Amino acid sequence: MKNQEIADIFSRIADALALKGENVFKIRAYRRAASSIKDLSVDIEEIYKEDALTDIPGVGEGIAKKIKEYLDTNKMSKYGEVTRDVPESLLSLLNIRDLGPKSLHLLWRELGVDNLIALKETIKDGSFQKLEGLGEKSAKKILENIKDYEERMGKVKRFLLGGVIPIVNEIMGKLQGFDFVSRVTPAGSFRRMKETVGDIDVLVESRENKKVMEEFTSLPEIKQVLESGETKTSVVIEGLNIQMDLRVIPPPSYGAALLYFTGSKEHNVHIRKIAQKKGLKVNEYGVFRSNRRIAGKSEKEIFNLLGMQFIPPEIREDRGEIELAMKNNLPQLVNYDDIRGNLHTHSNYSDGGNSIRELVEKALDFGYEYIGISDHSKTASYASGLSVDELKRQCDEIDSLNKEFDNIVILKGIESDILPDGSLDYDEEVLKTLDFVIGAIHSGFKKNVTERMEKALKNPYLTILAHPTGRLISKREGYDVDLYKVMDMANKQGKILEINAYYDRLDLNEDNAREAYKRGIRFCINTDAHNLRMFDWMNLGVGVARRAWLPKDAIINTYKHKDLIEIIKRNG
Ligand SMILES: [Zn+2]
Numbered sequence: 001m002k003n004q005e006i007a008d009i010f011s012r013i014a015d016a017l018a019l020k021g022e023n024v025f026k027i028r029a030y031r032r033a034a035s036s037i038k039d040l041s042v043d044i045e046e047i048y049k050e051d052a053l054t055d056i057p058g059v060g061e062g063i064a065k066k067i068k069e070y071l072d073t074n075k076m077s078k079y080g081e082v083t084r085d086v087p088e089s090l091l092s093l094l095n096i097r098d099l100g101p102k103s104l105h106l107l108w109r110e111l112g113v114d115n116l117i118a119l120k121e122t123i124k125d126g127s128f129q130k131l132e133g134l135g136e137k138s139a140k141k142i143l144e145n146i147k148d149y150e151e152r153m154g155k156v157k158r159f160l161l162g163g164v165i166p167i168v169n170e171i172m173g174k175l176q177g178f179d180f181v182s183r184v185t186p187a188g189s190f191r192r193m194k195e196t197v198g199d200i201d202v203l204v205e206s207r208e209n210k211k212v213m214e215e216f217t218s219l220p221e222i223k224q225v226l227e228s229g230e231t232k233t234s235v236v237i238e239g240l241n242i243q244m245d246l247r248v249i250p251p252p253s254y255g256a257a258l259l260y261f262t263g264s265k266e267h268n269v270h271i272r273k274i275a276q277k278k279g280l281k282v283n284e285y286g287v288f289r290s291n292r293r294i295a296g297k298s299e300k301e302i303f304n305l306l307g308m309q310f311i312p313p314e315i316r317e318d319r320g321e322i323e324l325a326m327k328n329n330l331p332q333l334v335n336y337d338d339i340r341g342n343l344h345t346h347s348n349y350s351d352g353g354n355s356i357r358e359l360v361e362k363a364l365d366f367g368y369e370y371i372g373i374s375d376h377s378k379t380a381s382y383a384s385g386l387s388v389d390e391l392k393r394q395c396d397e398i399d400s401l402n403k404e405f406d407n408i409v410i411l412k413g414i415e416s417d418i419l420p421d422g423s424l425d426y427d428e429e430v431l432k433t434l435d436f437v438i439g440a441i442h443s444g445f446k447k448n449v450t451e452r453m454e455k456a457l458k459n460p461y462l463t464i465l466a467h468p469t470g471r472l473i474s475k476r477e478g479y480d481v482d483l484y485k486v487m488d489m490a491n492k493q494g495k496i497l498e499i500n501a502y503y504d505r506l507d508l509n510e511d512n513a514r515e516a517y518k519r520g521i522r523f524c525i526n527t528d529a530h531n532l533r534m535f536d537w538m539n540l541g542v543g544v545a546r547r548a549w550l551p552k553d554a555i556i557n558t559y560k561h562k563d564l565i566e567i568i569k570r571n572g
């Protein structure tokens with residue numbers, strides 16, 4: 001799958017244009033295309049085959065032509081053209097936080113900075129500080145961020161779970177299709193739904209090792225075979241450049257192997273200790289008494305033999321789950337199919353790619369009972385936020401769609417910016433007409449965020465606080481906020497915190513969600529979908545909730561419509 005590759009090329013074109021100081025609209029167009037291609041959950045080549053490239057938000061005729069060129073020839077002439085005179089070492093400086101293309105353009109043009117060493121030199125000799133818009137303060141900040149950047153570069157690369165799920169599912173689906181394969185299961189941190197994964201482990205139940213390996217290594221998704229043996233083959237996946245290890249396991253050991261390769265390491269160590277006390281040995285082949293295998297076919301069989309309940313993979317971290325499982329006292333976690341609706345979605349009234357009708361139909365595909373439309377509010381001009389009139393028009397459209405569809409309820413919402421003074425973006429008169437209000441901080445990440453959020457939470461019209469930390473995984477740390485204070489206020493005011501399932505947000509994360517739950521707070525898991533394909537990310541959010549040990553009744557969008565209304569009404 002070439003989605004990530006193509007998205008990367010477009011963002012590099014945008015970066016290069018920005019470094020050259022070119023037209024902002026052109027730059028924005030490439031960035032928009034890059035971000036919507038990155039978010040696709042299907043193979044862009046499939047879309048090309050259906051001749052539907054221009055249906056992707058932000059992809060017009062010109063960009064579509066470039067995608068075709070790349071898919072046909074594996075080259076994009078525009079990329080070569082734009083980057084010819086921009087050094088690679090300059091482009092990579094964009095990975096330093098707070099050093100945008102505008103400043104780099106200036107540094108390059110005025111001081112000839114085109115690599116990291118040169119950049120550090122200019123800060124040392126003070127010429128950086130003299131440039132327009134960059135002073136002593138930003139020099140200090142950039143110097144710190146350079147340190148971060150150098151540290152990050154030294155670390156092992158990890159991949160966002162949401163970025164690898166589509167292709168891994170595709171590969172597993174193909175393997176499952178062979179009649180000599182009975183089961184295919186992911187293992188490792190992928191199965192435990194960790195927000196990032198280092199590599200992918202997949203187990204296949206079969207007795208035909210050779211056939212499985214032959215079919216696996218000839219899949220088009222496989223870029224390179226690192227090593228191939230009878231029981232294990234390691235490959236690199238096309239496009240993502242992530243390593244995947246495939247193991248073929250015979251049925252009597254399948255459960256034992258699954259348990260072993262799912263981890264976590266800490267969990268497994270603890271399990272083996274408990275087995276030892278019972279005079280048993282657990283390894284990847286089974287559970288043994290002396291040398292006789294007494295279990296191994298399924299994980300459930302093994303857990304039961306050791307005197308435990310089945311432990312869901314998401315909580316196998318040795319954080320107390322084993323002790324509880326032995327007392328038959330594990331919490332009942334929210335399930336992936338418990339979700340009855342999605343309350344944070346963007347339509348083409350603001351920066352989403354689809355009409356409200358399309359969003360509603362997609363929600364019906366998911367079997368949802370309700371969907372909330374929550375476009376950006378008027379201050380969010382960068383995301384085409386809605387004026388009062390547009391919001392009114394949207395509400396009218398929702399009224400008429402509600403009359404038309406009798407198997408789903410469409411709720412009127414807004415994602416209101418929380419303004420610098422902590423107030424919401426519309427007057428009471430306007431907010432009154434909505435079913436719910438999601439409050440969100442989209443600017444001023446360092447400016448009184450805690451106070452602003454506290455004030456917003458006291459506002460009777462606010463229902464849900466969106467992406468409460470603002471972090472982007474391995475990209476941006478988020479707001480300067482005292483999250484515990486925010487949680488306390490949310491709890492006091494009976495407000496809902498969001499688990500935003502957008503694949504590079506996952507915000508709240510598992511630790512924060514667990515902490516908030518302990519305080520008695522309830523959550524809404526939302527995809528923040530800007531197009532139809534992003535509805536798929538819901539499972540990522542449920543994964544976070546499960547890793548945080550949350551039960552179903554802590555998640556308001558598992559409630560029936562009638563009960564949900566009771567909750568959101570109380571706030572509004
Ligand atoms: Zn938002």
Ligand SMILES: [Zn+2]
Binds near residue numbers: 344346415528
């Ligand atoms: Zn949003």
